[in-house]
Amino acid sequence: MDLERSPLARAFPEIPAISGVELRVARARYKEWDRADLTFAKLAEGTSVAGVFTKSACASSEVELGREQVKLGSARALIVNAGNSNAFTGVRGREAVEQIMAQVADALGCKPSEVLVSSTGVIGVPLPKDKARAGIAAVLEADTCSWEEAASAIGTTDTFTKGSGASAMLDETRIELAGIIKGSGMIAPDMATMLGYIFTDAAVEPTFLQEMLSKANDATYSCITVDGDTSTSDTVLAFATGKAGNPPLASWDDPGADAFYAALLQVCRDLAQLVVRDGEGAQKFIEIAVSGADSDESARRVGLSIANSPLVKTAIAGGDANWGRVVMAVGKAGEPADRDKLSIGFGGTWAAKDGQPLADYDEAPVAKHLEGQDIRIDVDLGVGDGRATVWTCDLTHGYISINADYRS
Amino acid sequence: MDLERSPLARAFPEIPAISGVELRVARARYKEWDRADLTFAKLAEGTSVAGVFTKSACASSEVELGREQVKLGSARALIVNAGNSNAFTGVRGREAVEQIMAQVADALGCKPSEVLVSSTGVIGVPLPKDKARAGIAAVLEADTCSWEEAASAIGTTDTFTKGSGASAMLDETRIELAGIIKGSGMIAPDMATMLGYIFTDAAVEPTFLQEMLSKANDATYSCITVDGDTSTSDTVLAFATGKAGNPPLASWDDPGADAFYAALLQVCRDLAQLVVRDGEGAQKFIEIAVSGADSDESARRVGLSIANSPLVKTAIAGGDANWGRVVMAVGKAGEPADRDKLSIGFGGTWAAKDGQPLADYDEAPVAKHLEGQDIRIDVDLGVGDGRATVWTCDLTHGYISINADYRS
Incomplete structure (x- = not known):
């Protein structure tokens, strides 16, 4: 099969020769x-x-x-x-x-x-x-x-x-x-x-x-x-x-x-x-910044739990600010977390703080952010000083096509 | 959205009233x-x-x-x-x-x-x-x-x-x-x-x-x-x-x-x-039997590593006897395993034994098995007596449609 060039591709940069x-x-x-x-x-x-x-x-x-x-x-x-x-x-x-x-x-x-x-x-x-x-x-x-x-x-x-x-x-x-x-x-x-x-x-x-x-x-x-x-x-x-x-x-x-x-x-x-x-089928690049974790390593594990969740990845693919799925992925990570201290935001707008949806949460800027190619998810666990940033892409029909529709 | 009845559905059985x-x-x-x-x-x-x-x-x-x-x-x-x-x-x-x-x-x-x-x-x-x-x-x-x-x-x-x-x-x-x-x-x-x-x-x-x-x-x-x-x-x-x-x-x-x-x-x-x-988008029911593990719990973890691998699940969706992806999923499980003792089969036919593809491996019966709705994967780790059976479904365009194409 011929694969189309990723919409998230970057031009190959100028790189100098390395002596030796x-x-x-x-x-x-x-x-x-x-x-x-x-x-x-x-x-x-x-x-x-x-x-x-x-x-x-x-x-x-x-x-x-x-x-x-x-x-x-x-x-x-x-x-x-x-x-x-x-x-x-x-x-x-x-x-x-x-x-x-x-x-x-x-x-x-x-x-x-x-x-x-x-x-x-x-x-x-x-x-x-x-x-x-x-x-x-x-x-x-x-x-x-x-x-x-x-x-x-x-x-x-x-x-x-x-x-x-x-x-x-x-x-x-x-x-x-x-x-x-x-x-x-x-x-x-x-x-x-x-x-x-x-x-x-x-x-x-x-x-x-x-x-x-x-x-x-x-x-x-x-x-x-x-x-x-x-x-x-x-x-x-x-x-x-x-x-x-x-x-x-x-x-x-x-x-x-x-x-x-x-x-x-x-x-x-x-x-x-x-x-x-260049993730298979990727349409969006997702940065997940986790703070307030028990340790940096714990923050990384929580970030990867979110980044590997098919429900989070498909929500982003669909432009859906489904922060409930982020809650789910935090909850299943097996890392120290306190539901009632957890805050979640998209593109700089908090959707939920301290374990509850924000009363004045305005979904409009979040929906606009999710239309773009570069998505940012912020998660504050509120239990410590650990932090980490992880990167992933969305999960799309392209991934299924590449891996299921053709024999390898 | 209206979801179609799963092709793997079972009729509701006769169940007696329970006194009390x-x-x-x-x-x-x-x-x-x-x-x-x-x-x-x-x-x-x-x-x-x-x-x-x-x-x-x-x-x-x-x-x-x-x-x-x-x-x-x-x-x-x-x-x-x-x-x-x-x-x-x-x-x-x-x-x-x-x-x-x-x-x-x-x-x-x-x-x-x-x-x-x-x-x-x-x-x-x-x-x-x-x-x-x-x-x-x-x-x-x-x-x-x-x-x-x-x-x-x-x-x-x-x-x-x-x-x-x-x-x-x-x-x-x-x-x-x-x-x-x-x-x-x-x-x-x-x-x-x-x-x-x-x-x-x-x-x-x-x-x-x-x-x-x-x-x-x-x-x-x-x-x-x-x-x-x-x-x-x-x-x-x-x-x-x-x-x-x-x-x-x-x-x-x-x-x-x-x-x-x-x-x-x-x-x-x-x-x-x-x-x-009734797994979202499921077209095939997959039983994964793991034997020869360090313990029953280790066998379960290896089985779930295979069952949760998107590459294994999409291969089954595509009817692809891609046992290399099963090797990958065993390898990433983090459980005791020895590459050179690992054996993998589909539907009762061994594809690889003791860390190598079988010389006389006949893919025809495996390809036929994978056309069906009920798929069986056998994995023998060869390191102990632990065993477990886990169940999952394939990963299809239907899963993406249900979770990405519609706002929840």
Whole structure:
């Protein structure tokens, strides 16, 4: 099926080249399609790597291996296969990944453990080794390409290419960050992420890069949901080539660490929100801000309970200011809440305060807000100081059409 | 909107009268509709009561009061209001419930605490006291009615009336059970239930009735889901009038206790499955049997993770034997599982065993099975002896239409 471009799409931004990163794509033809589906990022010697992965108990071999590889802290290459997730394929799937790692390591003169591999697509079909071998041979010889071409090659059911860039001054040194991501369905929070890759020319020690990526993940990828379904392959990797020449960042006390983290957080938030903007069938982008919770984590859980509620998501799709469904979703979250302290608003207008509908509630501005594409829901639990913001999209006929009307 | 009768509907069964129970309905006109929406069950003196309620942190006043009332163990009346849930209405909502309790208690010469009240419908609008007062006056004088008329009067968006009956021999005494239930959307498991009422002429001590109802709840109402959204008003009550004349059941050791529990469990399972059969937009009834789990509770959680997955539910709607989505839902459940021991089947045919697709997997019988209305998914986790069966329905355009295309 041909998917229409999401009405919430954003144009691909200008992203600078990252010193120490070369991008290439090729056609491995993992599916019957005529498009690049194999992506290769060649990384300079000395590149640090960090990663966050799905917490699925049925994770793919790529994820299992990746978890071990990022602990070693150095990377020379990233390979992304699109069209086949290679998940739930047993030993045959693992052999295919190890073949790719060995082939690339051989060409670059690095260790296989320095070759990170991701795959995305159908579950349960082993990645064909012959196609992978020919594809890798081709991509090693290919011309370098742009961020947008790489962002396109890692996509599957995505309807637009997604990227983000940022820069920061680390003391005297200007550093750049670039990120690309794919994801549209089987997107859920709480566990982890989707396929995202962030590159920087900054020098950052691997353990500190991991600490910052995990922290940014908690506030971005872990705060989005399209359908509450968590993939077996979710992965976000960050690579720091060190080519900017700054003294390597190793702790929050180093000059520029806060500036670097702010830029990293911005790129992660941009990428996470772009995935929601390409949510399957999405017509509206929904921001849910929860305050007054028992803790930040409790606020996040309440936010996700609202964001994953089919009744809330269909109400927004229908432009219905049905705050009773928000009450329901708060109530079922299993988090500390007090019905008689709960307040709910849409687009800056409170509909209910302290457990009761407002006597002078004016639905007109709320109805107008809900006609727009960017929806804001405010929830104040009134029991503490915890707060979190989560992002999701509405649930529409488009989601059903994409997932039920066509055989996958 | 007019809802079409569910294609999964069942005819209302023959249910015998229960000695000690009189049913009446009236028109309180809680909404602009011309139908009975107030139900009254008059219960004989000495009737025992037990109940299970939503665990929502935003439960209605009816639920709050009901939790206290069932602890007292005796009931003389049940009142059910349809069209307005009276949830999230603060002190005004609570006053309306207390007015009903007082009015009925006055008429029957019993304590207000012996009058159980439930309400179902829109959230956030206080139950109008004047309509309630007039409705109660009318229903107290109404002619008695049938189980089916009462089942119809408690319904809201239900597309068919739902009831079940059973009988059992307690030593020398034949006893009867009758149950009615309503529910179609905002149906979720794990927390509790919907509005269901079970009546029996057996004599059962309240604490033992509660123990049996809670046990039956764990295997029935807590094992169904339509949309994963838990109502603020879910309630199941069981009333035992004692008119059958058996020696009161007080423990599992009493003659007939097992027979009574088997009949109670049957009625609860029938009623729970009928709610799924009326799931909003449902075209297929799905039974998910999980075995080999770490515990029965773990099996139930894995089953519900599958049953609540929009990607699994849309795949079934599309007749797609997409077992990769079942793998995903097992993986995200957060329960003990081992990818390489996991097996998945549809309609009695295994598609994957021990973490890999079966080499000789024949999709033809599975595709045929998925064309039917009653779908069976088998999942063996291979890590223990825990097992559970859960029930749900598919996710279709009908669900979106009911919840997004029309203002509520």
